[in-house]
Amino acid sequence: PKIPTLNFPKVEPPKRKVDKSPNDAAKAEKIRLQEEKLATIAEAAQKKKEQQEAVVQAKQEAAERSAELARQRKEQEAEKRQAVAEAAQFKKEQQQAKKAEAAAAAQLKKEQQEAKKAEAAAAARLKKEELEARKAEAAAAAQLKKDEQEAKRAEAAEAKMDQAEKSLKQAKPGMTISLFGFGQKDSVSDSSSISADVPKQKNQRALSAAPRGVPTISNWKENRDGSVSGFIFGSPNFEEGESVTTSPLENDPADGIVVQTGSGSRYFLEPKGNAQAKKAAEAEEKRLAAIEAKEEAAERSAELARQRKEEAEEKRQAAAEAAQFKKEQQEAKRAEAAEAAQLKKEEQEAKRAEAAQAKASKAEQTVKKAKPGASISLFGFGQKDSDGGSNESSSAKQKAAQVKAKQVAQELKQAKPGMTISLFGLGQKASDSDTSSAPSSATKKKAGKVLSTAPRGIPTISSWKENRDGSVSGFIFGSPNFEEGESVTTSPLVIDAADGVVVQTGSGSRYYLAPKSAKKGGNDAKKKAAVKTAASAKPGMTISLFGMGKSDEETSSSASAKVSPAPKAAVSKKAPKGVPSIVDWKKNRNDSVSGFITGSPSFDEGERVTTSPIVEGSIIAGETVQTGSGSRYFLV
Numbered sequence: 001p002k003i004p005t006l007n008f009p010k011v012e013p014p015k016r017k018v019d020k021s022p023n024d025a026a027k028a029e030k031i032r033l034q035e036e037k038l039a040t041i042a043e044a045a046q047k048k049k050e051q052q053e054a055v056v057q058a059k060q061e062a063a064e065r066s067a068e069l070a071r072q073r074k075e076q077e078a079e080k081r082q083a084v085a086e087a088a089q090f091k092k093e094q095q096q097a098k099k100a101e102a103a104a105a106a107q108l109k110k111e112q113q114e115a116k117k118a119e120a121a122a123a124a125r126l127k128k129e130e131l132e133a134r135k136a137e138a139a140a141a142a143q144l145k146k147d148e149q150e151a152k153r154a155e156a157a158e159a160k161m162d163q164a165e166k167s168l169k170q171a172k173p174g175m176t177i178s179l180f181g182f183g184q185k186d187s188v189s190d191s192s193s194i195s196a197d198v199p200k201q202k203n204q205r206a207l208s209a210a211p212r213g214v215p216t217i218s219n220w221k222e223n224r225d226g227s228v229s230g231f232i233f234g235s236p237n238f239e240e241g242e243s244v245t246t247s248p249l250e251n252d253p254a255d256g257i258v259v260q261t262g263s264g265s266r267y268f269l270e271p272k273g274n275a276q277a278k279k280a281a282e283a284e285e286k287r288l289a290a291i292e293a294k295e296e297a298a299e300r301s302a303e304l305a306r307q308r309k310e311e312a313e314e315k316r317q318a319a320a321e322a323a324q325f326k327k328e329q330q331e332a333k334r335a336e337a338a339e340a341a342q343l344k345k346e347e348q349e350a351k352r353a354e355a356a357q358a359k360a361s362k363a364e365q366t367v368k369k370a371k372p373g374a375s376i377s378l379f380g381f382g383q384k385d386s387d388g389g390s391n392e393s394s395s396a397k398q399k400a401a402q403v404k405a406k407q408v409a410q411e412l413k414q415a416k417p418g419m420t421i422s423l424f425g426l427g428q429k430a431s432d433s434d435t436s437s438a439p440s441s442a443t444k445k446k447a448g449k450v451l452s453t454a455p456r457g458i459p460t461i462s463s464w465k466e467n468r469d470g471s472v473s474g475f476i477f478g479s480p481n482f483e484e485g486e487s488v489t490t491s492p493l494v495i496d497a498a499d500g501v502v503v504q505t506g507s508g509s510r511y512y513l514a515p516k517s518a519k520k521g522g523n524d525a526k527k528k529a530a531v532k533t534a535a536s537a538k539p540g541m542t543i544s545l546f547g548m549g550k551s552d553e554e555t556s557s558s559a560s561a562k563v564s565p566a567p568k569a570a571v572s573k574k575a576p577k578g579v580p581s582i583v584d585w586k587k588n589r590n591d592s593v594s595g596f597i598t599g600s601p602s603f604d605e606g607e608r609v610t611t612s613p614i615v616e617g618s619i620i621a622g623e624t625v626q627t628g629s630g631s632r633y634f635l636v
Contacts, residue, residue, distance in 0.1 A: 017597055020504070037469065040489075047487055061362055072351060079344055086337055093333070097326050105321045111315055115308045122304045129297035133290045140286040146622060150231070154219045157229070161221055192527075206256030210234065210268035214258055217244070218270045222253045227261075228269065445494060448501035453584040453634075454478065454512035458502060460584075461488070462514040462596065462606045466497045472513065483548045485608065514606030575599065575634030582609070584635040587619050593633065 182581040202480045210216045215238075220230030226248035232238045257488050282572060394403035454460045459482075464474030470492035491505045499515035580603075585595030594610040597603050613634060617625035619635065624631050 025047070031103055033468070044489055051487060065359065068355065070353070076348070083341065083344075085332070086340075090104075090333065097330060100326065101323055104322060108319050110314060112312060115312045118308055122301045126297055126301040130294060133294040133297070136290040136293075140190065140290065143286075146397075150630065154221060161223060162360065167175070169215075206254065206271075207258070207268070210270070211258060214266050214268045216268045216270050217246075219272065220253065220269050228253050228259065228267070230269075232267075247444045257409060280283060318521045334571065371389060373493075445496045448495045448503060450498065450500040451502065451512070452500065454514075455502060458510050459510050460512045460514050460596070460608075461490075462608060463516060463604050464513050472497050472503065472511070476511075513599070547577075574631075575636075576624060579632050580635050581634045583634050585635055591619070592627075593619060593625070593635065595635075597633075 023235050060513045073445070116479040152163050176484070183423050204635050215235035216233045217228060217230035217235060220228045221323055223245065227246045228249060230239050232244045233240055238244060246259075246265065247257045247263060248268060249261055251257075251259055252265075253259050255269060255270055258266055278451070318361065396442040459479035460472040460477045461472060462477060464472050466472055467489065471490045472493060473489040476482050476483055476488045490509065491507060493503045494506055495501065495503045497503055497513055499513060502510055502512050504510050580600035581598045582593060582595040583598065587593060591613040593614060596606045596610070597609045598605050603609060611631065612629060614625045615628045617623055618627060621635055626634055
């Protein structure tokens with residue numbers, strides 16, 4: 001809000017004709033008194049202007065502090081919301097991490113089960129292969145045993161044939177010879193009689209292998225009738241290895257030759273040694289193949305088991321590394337969140353410290369800049385400014401000040417020589433203002449009765465002083481026509497001014513003069529005490545700085561005729577030593593106390609103050625109470 005400006009018109013005293021009468025000295029004295037009065041009026045107006053400027057400045061500072069506090073609260077709320085969102089995000093990430101760990105554990109368990117199943121299948125397959133190898137070995141052993149038995153039977157048959165041949169050679173004419181082999185297939189056996197004198201072909205060259213398309217007879221032996229018995233291979237008419245007996249041959253049988261029967265059938269007689277070696281080699285080959293197959297199956301099974309074990313170990317290691325990585329990420333996020341929270345906390349503490357320092361600095365500057373008689377209220381520091389900065393109230397006050405200034409100018413123009421003019425109550429009710437002239441020496445003043453407190457309904461003037469014209473200047477309290485603590489000057493009094501006396505003006509206005517006492521000590525001590533009080537002030541605390549910076553001459557009465565003050569009214573109970581007393585007090589809604597203080601080194605005697613809320617002691621007369629900051633007061 002803009003600071004209201006009071007522009008007073010320049011008023012020049014009316015020119016008077018020089019009257020060279022014997023009363024020139026008296027007239028000159030009157031003129032001088034009138035000029036002093038005008039100077040006093042201008043000084044009072046200037047003081048009021050300075051007070052209004054101080055009030056406006058205090059309101060501006062309160063508005064700035066309120067805006068700063070609102071901004072800080074907004075930042076704190078935003079930080080709280082951000083912290084809640086971060087906590088929710090962190091909780092969500094933890095839940096997701098737990099779900100991921102559970103899924104990884106389930107997957108690992110599933111893979112382990114699959115690996116166990118695969119190992120069981122491999123073991124079963126290996127067992128099956130081992131069984132098959134054993135069966136193959138048993139079959140090969142059986143076949144070998146069979147071959148050995150057949151070889152023995154063939155040897156026995158050959159020995160028998162040799163014996164039969166010997167018998168034939170030794171046989172006499174007319175003997176009967178049995179041709180065994182009767183009952184075989186016609187294509188192989190020949191039941192016709194064969195004469196002993198049939199000519200045979202010459203021996204052929206021995207071959208290493210049977211010609212193409214010629215069946216092979218293995219383990220063969222020659223019979224008495226010239227036929228051959230053995231096991232046939234490669235014939236479309238017989239099974240492989242089937243035992244057969246051919247019809248008599250046309251040529252002599254021998255190992256490795258192709259023989260031919262009378263019907264034209266041809267056979268390759270496999271060498272006897274080669275057949276046994278071949279069978280033995282085949283059996284050994286089968287046995288070695290079975291052993292090799294068994295070893296290969298065991299190696300394959302071991303390799304599969306090793307691979308599955310390595311895969312399972314790699315998966316477990318990968319899962320452990322993923323879990324460790326997630327854990328490290330979560331710990332890093334928690335550390336970052338804690339560091340961010342600590343940083344925010346430090347920033348908030350720094351901001352609060354800066355705000356407190358700025359508050360103390362502003363209070364100190366305001367106290368230092370305060371002029372004599374200025375009133376500075378700390379009520380609402382740190383609180384919302386409900387009525388500070390209102391354009392309507394400031395404009396209304398400015399208009400009222402302009403109207404008041406116009407009234408002062410008009411009254412000054414109409415003033416007559418020797419007339420006393422009071423600005424007290426201009427624009428107010430007639431009961432509180434007195435614009436009539438009242439020379440100080442017109443009537444004799446009466447002595448008033450000394451009271452301990454102001455009567456009900458009578459305003460109190462604190463830190464008062466008596467002026468030359470018999471009026472009183474000070475700070476008024478309890479008047480419906482003025483603001484609390486406003487600087488006023490009454491019209492001349494008809495009752496002697498004294499501490500604790502109810503005085504009356506010529507128009508009938510009555511005022512109670514609060515008791516005062518001359519204090520020793522400079523203005524610096526007052527300012528230091530006020531700065532200390534302002535720095536430690538809590539929200540809602542009201543501190544009055546009325547009278548700060550006054551000199552002893554300003555606080556003392558300037559009247560030419562000094563009146564000795566009447567003694568103070570005694571109280572029924574004395575205050576403890578060093579504890580200020582509060583008189584004419586009242587209890588407020590917030591448990592604070594308002595009244596007039598005495599015996600305090602930080603305030604003038606009889607100055608009106610409002611304490612912070614009382615936290616200890618009963619708020620009744622005659623008791624000592626204590627505020628939250630530790631200040632103690634005696635309630636009179």
